[in-house]
Amino acid sequence: MFAGLLRELLQSLRAALEALGAYSLFGARLFMELPRALLRFDLIVKQMHNAGALSLVIIMLSGLFVGMVLGLQGFDLLERFGSEDSLGTAAALGLLKELGPVVTALLFAGRAGTALASELGLMRATDQLAAMEMMAVDPVRRVVMPRFVGGALSMPLLAAIFSMIGIFGAQLIGVQLMGVDPGQFWSQMRAAVELGDVMEGVVKSCVFGVACSLIAVYEGYHSLPTAEGVGRATTRTVVISSVVVLLLDYMLTAVML
Amino acid sequence: MSVDQGRDVPGTAPDAVVRVRDVDFTIGRRAIFNGLSLDIPRGLITAVMGPSGTGKTTLLRLITGQLLADRGLVEVEGRDVAGLRRPEIYRMRRRMGMLFQNGALLTDLDVYENVAFPLREHTRLPERLLRHVVLTKLQAVGLRGAFRLMPAELSGGMGRRVAIARAIVMDPELLIYDEPFVGLDPISLGVVLRLIRRLNDTLGLTSIVVSHDVREIALVADQCHLLSGGRVVTSGPPADLAGSESDEVRQFMHGLPDGPVPFHYPAPDYAVQLRQVQ
Numbered sequence A: 001m002f003a004g005l006l007r008e009l010l011q012s013l014r015a016a017l018e019a020l021g022a023y024s025l026f027g028a029r030l031f032m033e034l035p036r037a038l039l040r041f042d043l044i045v046k047q048m049h050n051a052g053a054l055s056l057v058i059i060m061l062s063g064l065f066v067g068m069v070l071g072l073q074g075f076d077l078l079e080r081f082g083s084e085d086s087l088g089t090a091a092a093l094g095l096l097k098e099l100g101p102v103v104t105a106l107l108f109a110g111r112a113g114t115a116l117a118s119e120l121g122l123m124r125a126t127d128q129l130a131a132m133e134m135m136a137v138d139p140v141r142r143v144v145m146p147r148f149v150g151g152a153l154s155m156p157l158l159a160a161i162f163s164m165i166g167i168f169g170a171q172l173i174g175v176q177l178m179g180v181d182p183g184q185f186w187s188q189m190r191a192a193v194e195l196g197d198v199m200e201g202v203v204k205s206c207v208f209g210v211a212c213s214l215i216a217v218y219e220g221y222h223s224l225p226t227a228e229g230v231g232r233a234t235t236r237t238v239v240i241s242s243v244v245v246l247l248l249d250y251m252l253t254a255v256m257l
Numbered sequence B: 001m002s003v004d005q006g007r008d009v010p011g012t013a014p015d016a017v018v019r020v021r022d023v024d025f026t027i028g029r030r031a032i033f034n035g036l037s038l039d040i041p042r043g044l045i046t047a048v049m050g051p052s053g054t055g056k057t058t059l060l061r062l063i064t065g066q067l068l069a070d071r072g073l074v075e076v077e078g079r080d081v082a083g084l085r086r087p088e089i090y091r092m093r094r095r096m097g098m099l100f101q102n103g104a105l106l107t108d109l110d111v112y113e114n115v116a117f118p119l120r121e122h123t124r125l126p127e128r129l130l131r132h133v134v135l136t137k138l139q140a141v142g143l144r145g146a147f148r149l150m151p152a153e154l155s156g157g158m159g160r161r162v163a164i165a166r167a168i169v170m171d172p173e174l175l176i177y178d179e180p181f182v183g184l185d186p187i188s189l190g191v192v193l194r195l196i197r198r199l200n201d202t203l204g205l206t207s208i209v210v211s212h213d214v215r216e217i218a219l220v221a222d223q224c225h226l227l228s229g230g231r232v233v234t235s236g237p238p239a240d241l242a243g244s245e246s247d248e249v250r251q252f253m254h255g256l257p258d259g260p261v262p263f264h265y266p267a268p269d270y271a272v273q274l275r276q277v278q
Helices: A002-039 A041-051 A053-080 A084-125 A128-134 A139-177 A182-192 A195-221 A227-256 B056-063 B086-093 B111-122 B127-140 B156-168 B186-202 B214-220 B238-242 B247-253 B270-277
Strands: B016-027 B030-041 B045-049 B071-076 B096-099 B174-178 B206-210 B223-228 B231-236
Touching: A002 A041, A002 A139, A002 A195, A041 A053, A041 A084, A041 A139, A053 A084, A053 A139, A084 A128, A084 A139, A084 A182, A084 A195, A084 A227, A128 A139, A128 B096, A139 A182, A139 A195, A195 A227, B016 B056, B030 B045, B030 B056, B030 B071, B030 B206, B030 B223, B030 B231, B045 B056, B045 B186, B045 B214, B056 B071, B056 B174, B056 B206, B096 B156, B111 B127, B111 B156, B127 B156, B156 B186, B174 B186, B186 B206, B186 B214, B214 B238, B223 B238, B223 B247, B231 B238, B231 B247, B238 B247
Parallel strands: B045 B206, B045 B223, B096 B174, B174 B206
Antiparallel strands: B016 B030, B016 B071, B223 B231
């Protein structure tokens, strides 16, 4: 029984390493294509609209609610120590360094990532990718790259908007509802938040953007050309992206603290 | 329904655009081809027929370099496809057009942009000239008026015709049709049949039509290859195949349910299996 368990464990480990290798090769191919892809910036802009602009509503709504919750919880916690004036600092640091990039990445994986994966999967299932191959057009260059770059560029912008709206939400609750002094709220935030804190969030959101976009286009491009295959690719995109984002978040936080 | 054949069917082809020699191809443990050999003569419409699962589409993929044979030679215009690198395969495909079974139109582009797609990717034509070329091709398939429709707004037959316009927009020398008649109503089917014949003759193309629609193929093809059991069972003009005495050919051409291709999938003894279930 123990030997069987060990064998299964080794098989899973091997499968995971193979998947990691396949992802790395695909990612390397995309990075090799990057200079050429940037020449077709019109295609990238279109995909930034699909992945970024069309995600704005969900990102802004979520940012507002997360900020409001942060305002409530933060006020409750800080009031116990008599330091509720630091609410602005707490909310800004929490949003810029952690919640902004992470929650945006999770939402991005759920909205834009699934859209990318299912679109590519359906293109595979309906022979559109094969038709491109037959027209001597490389589908990786023409279809995958603009989506990957568009997604990767959209993510930091969405995270910035999320954090901005979140801070507004925290201010709405802390200042307007709970009576925190607005001068203290903003001045303490400006005094405590440094460029390094902002950069931590920027770096994280860039890394999450690349990871989520890579996972989405990989899963979509390699999906089986069936309804079940497309469904599985979409599910895998969300699951893998979520786990990878949380794992990377820990690693980046440990490195940058 | 009749289609003007347009030319005499020669007994032998003057030269071949595609040569397939002794090709073996296996998917998993299933042998698709076992010593397959055939020629696609220049300037003619050649039909590749055979029951489902005989590897007709696989043959197209071998010819277009999407798959490589396990053994044997696949030559297009005298060049071994297996020896071509990716850029050379792409160069070869620029001289080919292919119509997929479902049309495979790009669903986020309208009819005009679908037809313009290969031109935009491979040429730097001024917009005015590009528009001229695209509208000419759409006119050839009778859909110039539908140029702003999206693929989802097209019927099956219209989608197939747009895909034909896209396939000929780069003026290919070889046009490949994969099951072009599937799911078409009689009117659309007649239109597609006439288009295949007319395009081949007026543009001086070589056409390969993969199909198992015997009646339709007989109306349009100059020559047929019948595949079965991983090889070519017989070749010749459709009329010759219809009169063949071979059991395999007769079963296919006349749609007989049982014969060399059995009605029943291989199974254990019926009574034994029933008793096992009980």
